[in-house]
Amino acid sequence: MKITKYHAKYFAYELTRQLPSNDIGKLTASLQDAQVDLNPHQVEAALFAFKSPLSNGAILADEVGLGKTIEAGIILSQQWAERKRKLLIISPSNLRKQWNQELADKFFLPSTILETKSFNQELKNGNLNPFNQNDLIVICSFQFAKAKASYLEHTNWDLVIIDEAHRLRNVYKTSNVIGNAIKNALLPRKKVLLTATPLQNSILELYGLVSIIDEYIFGDLKSFKSQYSHQLEEHDYLELRNRLQPVCKRTLRRQVLEYISYTNRRAIREEFIPLPQEQQLYDWVSEYLQRPQLYALPNGQRQLMTLILRKLLASSTYAIHGTFDTLIKRLELVLQKQNNDLIEEIDEDFESLDEIQDEWLNDDDLVVEEAILSEADIEAIKNEIQDLKKFRELAKIINVNSKAEQLFKALDKAFEQLKKLGAKEKALIFTESKRTQDYLLSILEARGYKGKVILFNGSNNDPKSNEIYRNWLNTHKGTDKITGSATADKRAAIVEYFKDEATIMIATEAASEGVNLQFCSLVVNYDMPWNPQRIEQRIGRCHRYGQKFDVVVVNFVNIKNDADIRVYQLLEEKFQLFNGVFGASDEVLGAIGNGIDFEKRIAQIYNECRNEAEIKKAFDALQEELKPAITAKIQNVRSTLLENFDEAVRERLRVDFEKSKAYLNTFEQKLWRTTKFFLEDYATFHDDNYSFSLVNSPFPEDNIHAGPYMILRPEKGKKKSDIYIPDDTNIYRIGHKLAQKILKSCKEEATPVAEIVFDYTNTPTQITLLEKYIGQSGWLQVQHLAISSFEHEDYILLACFTDEGEQIDQETAQRLFSLYATVNHNIAKPTDVAMKANEMIEHLKHELVHENANRNRDFFDVEMDKLDQWADDMKIGLEREIKDLDAEIKLRKAEAKKLLDLNAKVKAQRHIKELEKKRSEKREALFSAQDDIDEKKEDLLSNIEKMLNQKIKQEELFTIKWAIV
Template structure:
């Protein structure tokens, strides 16, 4: 198709106009800009969160596996495109890197993780508030957000995303310190809460989550309880459902199975019995850790270090050996605590994170502290004995030639690969260990000649500084030199290089917990838990690297089980049977995982059993008690309530999603085609194009003053029946999209181009087989004028309005007129718009502008009515709560007066009357509060009215784009 400058200008404006909040095509540019497949429920959820400019946010409660992160990414992308770039993500600490990576990989959005070290460094460098970032989305953990509440509150956030938001479900309790700190810091900001489990144990949790978004959806806790604690009453139930619908949206897997394929999990258990020396080492170290007084462990961290030692002990003799040496050295050389921590962290990479999580939780189970022990002669002797013990344990560990579990790894891999072969999946295995020393040991073992995996194994950990990883990184940099694949961050690029190498070259990746954060390995479907964490959420996160949205095959999960260890057997039983982590449909563990909060308490309970119980009988008893406590938190009643409260009828949802899908898909196709055509027009003479696969290479930079990659470039435009993720992109190719700097630059250039009034001759295609309305104008000619109308009220909206008439006076409406620019045209001579046509066009524009303003006003009026109705309901709730309290006082006063009358003793009568008087005073106070509450309600309404009045001062701007005299042949 041959475009003119007028085509390019029209299409450039059309590609960048801002659409209303409730327009189904609002996110088209964001979808085209992102490396995500179009799934209608995700667009629907993003639109729900945006639907009203007066809304304070939403709870997106889709079932697990439906891509709530992608929904949030679409919302963030849209904000970013609209220059609303004060964006914050609060997530569990173990998900921060995942967010960081996915924002860049899928949405090309830059972000920064704020944690204690980086925050303190920025403060030291003179940054007043490190949360106040320019051109970066801020990511932090729950605990960090709580600790930095003061700084958090100082930023005028455009939007806050809170992931795994069910962690804040008890915010209505004063004891919930983290929840209340976050709620207080972000009370005036728009928030989107992501959780698959918004209701787990009590209807009050919904009250808590909703209150984080907006304190005015419901009244106070007392009024909520009085109205909604007994949902057997259909009227109350329907009222609550109605109140929740504007703020909470939930879609189920079964409602979207037409668009998303779900795979299963298969569990393989590889059992083993340790050798005699391995068991001896375990028993000796375990007895050591149970001593009343230990001098080697840092003061105040005994419980934490004990947990890590037990995990290293279960991992391998190589893992525990180094830490035993560090403990002995600490006692001998009086090594400072922070150096000891560095030594532990060098092997156990999660040390800092677990330390943060454990110290942030209420720690009621402290072990005996050794701070009170004075270094008497007897204590010095005990220290020497402890040093000797630690060295003997280390020597025993060093003299164990091989680990039984490691030898069993070969058997487990054979079983796993055999299953993958049955499934038709790639021969790839992801092995997880909790220790870097174990990781090195397994690498050397698997890489031995004759073992079958020589040259096919790579490592992945928090540093990735081994020789093999550095070679892979150097080769990757050379391969992608001059492309957008290189981000400039060595850490991120090295991770990407290792993932690419695993996908294309290696068979096995041995990873520490660092790989459970921030990388997606859908091309692999065998996960081996060489060491098994005790926190169920960490296990789910590990498996989720492979078993996630986009996985084509069923995923095989291999776990090792020490048959000689009674506690290990019971832990595995809990993780398998209770938490259902290892088999079944994708995400089956979601409900249960959500019910245990952070998982830290569960991990602590397990650690306590290991430390306190000294024989199989006590271990069995302790686990029986724990299992009894872990009876299903989610009762059938709660499940039924959740379904009826938060879920819509399947057929209704499916039909809506189907219609929206067709609309969005059609508009996205047009959007991508128009971007391609504008790009071809502007880069004509600067680039070589391949229409077949939407690719081009820059031969000459059209913007010499800017650093533009030469290419190649490719638009991710799927063919019919294909998904975006299935489009093959060569490694050296830049992904071209509307948000790419080159696209942004040339769109601006097209919009700013000088387009004087000219004649354009449009050519109707001679091979057109389907009749279109434009056919009626073949052989005719007329005048056309394009203008951009911008309306600023609650939001800013753009409209391209086209005034178009034939020479014989027929008016062609704006939508049909736009179709002219889908035809090839040639430019003719310059011309002048006739005076009478100019006046006619002025009338058309005035009428169109009035219609648009009226539509905008009507829509804003509806938004306003929703807010006022919400405030009225809140006012009624507050009155209900206070009136209930007054009624309770009335009843009690009446009862006390009746009792006082029956009293014969004068002293008792006086005392009773005093109590009645106190009750009457309290009742009076409540009545006064009721009146004050009414004043507060009126004040809140007045504030809303004033805000709306300001924002309703509609500003309407118009800009003439160009005028043409047209002819259609």
């Protein structure tokens, strides 16, 4: 038994229809399309962002670890499905690749990273605005968005996602150049801000973030300060909370523990003592880097290059040896009056340099001016070359590194911990240098790990990686796993090899971005970054949602180096990076705002302090600064304003979650049944695991894989991540090219009036609603209704009745398509049947149009209330200023009367006149503000009038004579 082409057509329209913003089923297609497990708070957050077509966006402020990226991915998927594809993500530069990879892996969404090189290439290719991309989500950094603000402004974005948005929370200050540039460029666009710390130090930060979304939620800064910056009473908080609720949503980790289980971090501190020659090299290079004049480092780049040299020195003698070569060559070229790009040379080894320089350097710093050298300069350069050669020779003869020797002991300890935990013996070792990476590979392979170690870096171009890549392409030939991007596919191949074959992956910072390594439970920080956010990012590759075991974190500490010890203490004790359930807290990482600033402070201490006492004093001062920046008062304010989660809300969330899962289950069933119907003569199907393979393609003109394909439909109580997916399997989903072609074809099927017999007896599902109609017959007409007003909405209307004239409601009529059926023959549609069906359809249509109008009215009321509140804010602020000026004028007049000296009286009256003039200007501003308000309201009314002109399109899909047996 099977379904008919009438079933398939009905399902195809149901699967592709667009639902209203407030419908719990709106995101079903996006959720089915995504390779992520469904969590209720994430669905709730995504729906929150969509809830009004007139809204300018939302702030999603869930605590760390709850998957704000997933929420944004669901939102982006929905936009994509609705063909709204002018989409932008602004993120910190070190998260760009992670976004790129997560969108591809979890949501099958294509994206491109725009930075200087790719931007300029687009210009060369004739694209006058490289932000205009066809069917690609654009990802860029904060700095790049600021630099290209004019291009951003002239792109008609459907939606902008701003990650780590707390970086812009001081946008209310004119000194915040990046924040204001981004805000002004994107003012009219819809935005979703992601931040775990929307309020850190001051309530004004909330004002700043909200103003990025919509300037009309609060008045101007003065009016906000006048209302909310003083000592607030309970009713003030409640009022402010009510005004924030439509735009800001926050979920706490403790509120979702029934859905998400978290594992712990366990720290191992591995201490080492440098050998005498290593210590000698360290002392020589430290003294060299503290010299007032260095010719090897361009002045504008000195601070950054000193940091990099210190990191390479701490990494290994092999790393710094190669860098000495680079510096010597640079100085020799300087003597020959030639320049070379030091940053480019060192970037070959220290891969994260290009990202760090984004935040450390200005464009001017990158320009190296040719200096006129005096005789003294030339002599000094020659001496500097000799010193560097001396350092290089010492580095060359050091064959054993004490830290590397300690690595073997650390691995033994850590693997023992993993064994106790029941986790796989896998280790992710991070180094900041490619030369150190090669060195560690050689010593690990020489001492027991031959064939068990792989490398991961920015190029992944070593012989072993290329071999892994070739084998991977062979294994996955003809599947969707191959994206066509050599870079992305090679990364995927190496990660897969690490998961299935290797024991150890030695990685540069390239692996801290955009890869999911939750199958590994051991992170080794062989080299320790000074940026806490970068460390958190590293550990987050393994300690993430979906990790089944506690994660062991190994850190190396040079106990002969006072500064190294103090840095480790700060990272461990102040930032809480290495122990506990969640790692670094929102408060701590949010307090530093930008890890680069912290990194600069550490670099400054290393450069300026020359003995133990100076180091102690500098670190004590820094530790004092890092005392919890968030006071108990601010914590209480944040809790009051943003954390509303009573039992009623929890219960509603649980109910909505169950509804979402039910929608998804039905949705997947319809997709499966439609696909089986259409591919009956083209594919072999396996109902037990919802998989199939194409024997031949129904669309030979398209490049469609033969399969196998699988719908990820988890069994009850399980998640998508629990499903075993064979390596050669394509994930079949609504957004897949094959599914889209099938649904389009089913919609276009010819479905003349026919008699259809529904077989209740042989359908395995029991449907109580239909039992009373067994043995009866009647008529069913199906129509597609599209309403376009504030947003586009699709409805499938069913007019169903028995031969005796009994009307059957929509829900029951829909259940007919759950039954197997056969088409008997084509018949004519009687006139009375057509009239009755049309009458029923018109009634249903009237109800939906009325419901649409009521929903639009509510959206309109919210917008008008917002504008009225904004008008009140502006009025309150200005009136308060006028009142203050009145009081001051009155006081000055009284004082002027008491003056005896005529000159003093004249000066006093002049000052009074200036105050009166200022008061007049404020009064004019009050009227002007009212005009602005009226103009804004007029704009809104004009837009709404256009939208209110409902465009209604109606189309009959088919009419059938039905019978149930």
